[in-house]
Amino acid sequence: MTASRHRISAVTRRRVTDSIALSTVPWAGNLDEPDFLSRIYDLKNMPSTDSRYSNAFDDIYQHQVRNYDWGDGWVFNDSRFNVLHSDDDEFLRLLAEMLHPIVRPDEAEVSELLTEFNGMLQIDGFALYAKDWISGHAVYGWKRTDAFHGSSPELRLHERPLTDPVVLQQHLTRIRDGLVTDPAATISACKSLLESLFKIVLDQSSVDYPRADDVPQLYRKVADLLSLSAESVPASVRGSEASQKILRTLVTTVGTLAELRNELGIDHGKSERTAALARHARLALNATVTVAEFILDTWQDRLDSGQLHRHAGEE
Numbered sequence: 001m002t003a004s005r006h007r008i009s010a011v012t013r014r015r016v017t018d019s020i021a022l023s024t025v026p027w028a029g030n031l032d033e034p035d036f037l038s039r040i041y042d043l044k045n046m047p048s049t050d051s052r053y054s055n056a057f058d059d060i061y062q063h064q065v066r067n068y069d070w071g072d073g074w075v076f077n078d079s080r081f082n083v084l085h086s087d088d089d090e091f092l093r094l095l096a097e098m099l100h101p102i103v104r105p106d107e108a109e110v111s112e113l114l115t116e117f118n119g120m121l122q123i124d125g126f127a128l129y130a131k132d133w134i135s136g137h138a139v140y141g142w143k144r145t146d147a148f149h150g151s152s153p154e155l156r157l158h159e160r161p162l163t164d165p166v167v168l169q170q171h172l173t174r175i176r177d178g179l180v181t182d183p184a185a186t187i188s189a190c191k192s193l194l195e196s197l198f199k200i201v202l203d204q205s206s207v208d209y210p211r212a213d214d215v216p217q218l219y220r221k222v223a224d225l226l227s228l229s230a231e232s233v234p235a236s237v238r239g240s241e242a243s244q245k246i247l248r249t250l251v252t253t254v255g256t257l258a259e260l261r262n263e264l265g266i267d268h269g270k271s272e273r274t275a276a277l278a279r280h281a282r283l284a285l286n287a288t289v290t291v292a293e294f295i296l297d298t299w300q301d302r303l304d305s306g307q308l309h310r311h312a313g314e315e
Contacts, residue, residue, distance in 0.1 A: 008088050008124045015120050016095070017083060021073025025113065029103035034060040037075070039097055040090075046080055056080060088126070092142040096128055101137035114140070118176075130181055155289065160296050161303055163204060167196050175285060183281035190281075190288040191215060191257060197292055198222045201299055205308060216255040223251070226298050227307070250294065253287050 020027050028036035034057050037043055043057035053059045063070050076083045083091060095117050097103060099110050118127050122145065131141035155172065157165035171193035178186040198218035202209055202225065209221050228247050302308040 005087055006085075008091060008121065008126060010084065012120055012124050013084050013091060016117065017073065017076040019116060019120070020098075021076060025109055027073075027075070027098055029098065029100075029109075030105065031103055032061070033064045033075070036097070036103060037081075039100075039103075040093060041081065049080075089142075092121075092126065092128070096140040096142060099128065099138075099140045101134055101139065105137070107137070110138070129179075130177060155292055155296060161204070161300055162200065168193060168200070171196060175288075179278065179281050179285065183278050186281040187284045190284040193288055194219075194257070194291060197295060201225065201295065215257070216251065219251055219255075222295060223247070225308070226295070226302055228298065250291055253291060257284060257287050257291075 034043060037060065038057065041056075043060065044055050046056035048055055048059035050059045050062060053062060064074075075081055083094065099114060101110075104110055104113075114128060121127060125145050126142060127145050128140045128142050130138035132139040155168070157168055157172075162168070171189050174189040175186050175193070178189065195215050195218060198215070198221070199209075201222050202218070205225055207221060207225055209218065213221070299308070
C-alpha cells in the first residue's frame, strides 16, 4: 500500500485520539497494552523511559500492566510512537488493529468504534473497511474515499422527520460495508434504500399506494406529494424551468438505478457470476444519496412550511 503521508489533519488525529482516550472501551481490547502495541511496533528494539528496563516492552509492561500508573491515552502522547505526527498509513494501521478480531472479538464494540472512526476520518477522505475475514470476523484495512459520497454515506437520519430511521440506517450500513467487497449487494441495497425511503414518506403522509409499485412508480407518487413539478425558484421562471429539468432527470436516475440493480445486482437468483464492479457500486451510491438527500430536504421543507402535515401518530 502506497504511503499517503499526512493527509489526515492534526485536528482529525486529535479528535480521534481524544475520543479513544475518553472512551470506556479499552484501546488494546482484550490484550495487555504491550502485547497490542507489539502487533504494530518492534517494542523490544525501542528505548525505555525507565532506567530499570532496556526496552519499551518491559517499560510499558511495568507501568501499564503491573502498576497502570500512566493512565488512559498515554500512547497518543508518547514520542516513541509519534501517533499525532506519523504517516497516515501508520496512524490508520493503529486504528485498524484496534478492530482486529484477535484484539477485539466483541462485534458490537467493533461496530461502534468503526462507525465513530469513519465518521471522523471521512472529512479527510479516508475510511476503514473490511478487507478480509477470519472465522467470520472482519479484518480491516484503509483506503482513500474516491467516490463523491465516499464509502460512508451519511444522510443525517437523526435530523430528519422520520418516526423510525432504523430501516434506512440498515441499508446505509450494507452499502458502506459492501461498496468494495460486494458491489452487487451494494447496488441492491441502494435500490432498497430508495424504495424504503419512498414508502416511508408516503406512509407517514397517509398516502395509499399499491404494494406492487416499483421504484419509479413510488417516486412519481412522492413527487406528486411534495409538489416537485411546481415552481422551484420563486420569482424566476428560468430558474424554475432549470429546476424542473433536474427533477425530471432525478426520475430517470431512479429508474436507471433500478435497471442497473436488475442487471448487476444479486436478486432474482442469477445463474452466473455478477459483472458488478466497485465503480458500478459507486455510481449507484452517488445517485442514491443525491436522490435521497433531495427528497428528505424537500420533505422537511414542506413540513416546516405547513404545505404538508405530520401523521397523527408522529411526534
